[in-house]
Amino acid sequence: MTTALSRSANTALPQVSGHQPALEGMRALAALLVLLFHVAMETGDALAPGVGGALLAGGDMAVPLFFALSGLLLYRPWANAAIDGEPGPSVRSYLRRRAARILPAYWLVAVVALLLWSREHLGTPRAWLEILTLTFIYNPAPWWTGTGPRGLGQMWSLCVEVAFYVLLPLLAVGLAMLAARGSDPEGRARILLTGVAVLPVLSLAALVIQFFPEPRLHLHAWPPRALGLFAVGMALAVLARWAWWERDAAGPVRRFCQTLAASPGLCWSVAAAAYLLGCTPLTGDRFRGAEDFWAGVAELLVTMVFAFFLIAPLALLPQEPTARPSWLRTFLEHRTMRFLGRVSYGIFLWQFVVLYLWRDVTNQEAFTGFFPLDLVPVAAGTILLAAATYYWVEQPIMARVTRRPDASATPEPADADRATAPQR
Numbered sequence: 001m002t003t004a005l006s007r008s009a010n011t012a013l014p015q016v017s018g019h020q021p022a023l024e025g026m027r028a029l030a031a032l033l034v035l036l037f038h039v040a041m042e043t044g045d046a047l048a049p050g051v052g053g054a055l056l057a058g059g060d061m062a063v064p065l066f067f068a069l070s071g072l073l074l075y076r077p078w079a080n081a082a083i084d085g086e087p088g089p090s091v092r093s094y095l096r097r098r099a100a101r102i103l104p105a106y107w108l109v110a111v112v113a114l115l116l117w118s119r120e121h122l123g124t125p126r127a128w129l130e131i132l133t134l135t136f137i138y139n140p141a142p143w144w145t146g147t148g149p150r151g152l153g154q155m156w157s158l159c160v161e162v163a164f165y166v167l168l169p170l171l172a173v174g175l176a177m178l179a180a181r182g183s184d185p186e187g188r189a190r191i192l193l194t195g196v197a198v199l200p201v202l203s204l205a206a207l208v209i210q211f212f213p214e215p216r217l218h219l220h221a222w223p224p225r226a227l228g229l230f231a232v233g234m235a236l237a238v239l240a241r242w243a244w245w246e247r248d249a250a251g252p253v254r255r256f257c258q259t260l261a262a263s264p265g266l267c268w269s270v271a272a273a274a275y276l277l278g279c280t281p282l283t284g285d286r287f288r289g290a291e292d293f294w295a296g297v298a299e300l301l302v303t304m305v306f307a308f309f310l311i312a313p314l315a316l317l318p319q320e321p322t323a324r325p326s327w328l329r330t331f332l333e334h335r336t337m338r339f340l341g342r343v344s345y346g347i348f349l350w351q352f353v354v355l356y357l358w359r360d361v362t363n364q365e366a367f368t369g370f371f372p373l374d375l376v377p378v379a380a381g382t383i384l385l386a387a388a389t390y391y392w393v394e395q396p397i398m399a400r401v402t403r404r405p406d407a408s409a410t411p412e413p414a415d416a417d418r419a420t421a422p423q424r
Helices: 021-043 051-084 091-117 125-132 153-179 185-211 217-221 223-245 252-261 264-278 293-315 327-332 335-342 344-361 371-403 414-418
Strands: none
Touching: 021 051, 021 293, 021 327, 021 335, 021 344, 021 371, 051 153, 051 185, 051 223, 051 264, 051 293, 091 125, 091 153, 091 344, 091 371, 153 185, 153 217, 153 223, 153 344, 185 217, 185 223, 185 293, 217 223, 223 252, 223 293, 252 293, 264 293, 264 327, 293 327, 335 344, 344 371
């Protein structure tokens, strides 16, 4: 079937496949933000009263940002296929690539953390099973405190990501079956976007279960709570492809996409306003997060707005760059940002190991220390280990996996192989 890409030569339309360097830079920015947040929490600066502490505590909003990026990059091939009326990507190839991308590097860090701080549980098969399969967040009576074992506390969000990876093919097939009721690509795109819009409603339903009839705060780390955040990226994937098929050259979808892509300053101003709102008590306590239903609703809505307007001007960039790229594109496509984006998964994986080792060596108690003095060595050590992991573990394994033939595979965007979640 003739696709929209061959149907139109309009290079002002959004890029809907292939590598997007600006999104790589976005991952770097978010990875650094979450690293800064964790160091600030450990030193107590993010808990200090005043504007400075509140702004540092808002760093955990990198979580919805990475969920949205995963929704965009991983769902995009399925969105394209559903709108075009073509078969979707190979599920077998997709799952194999996801497993190769996520598990080997994670297993390395998990074993290191367990050997350093959880030796008394090394003989417990259940502990190994839960950690290595990223299912420890479902343990109703965990042997650790907080969000995970020491050195692995941030991995709760990777557990959510992995659950989304497994769910996505089923979700994509269901959405595609609904979209098939449309008589043309525009009709299919409209139905697809409506289906994606149901996911935030499911997140709100998860909040009801979380807080009624009594609060069960551990459900905050369960996947249903994050569906609305993944939906942000999925909606952007649908809009980008829809723009290619819109009959009217000045139609609302095309104008919407082109306006956001051409207005990074406006979009990021809205995202900044959402960030500031997320730093207030409206979205819950700085340390414990949303502790009641309405704070949870506010947190969900604010973070969805934050992620959408931060990513949208990049996700909807035209496939052919303009003669004078915007300041945002110039910044995020700088070689330093792209390098940090490539190693961002390692930054996520290693940050707590490096942070706790540094504080053990310097004999610092929890919520004490000098933030700048801790940030520099922790960031440097984390980036070095992340680079080593990328070049010696991630890259060789992914190169081997991508060389394996799969006749049923539909090529995925290059960015999808790096769609990971360095998070809180």
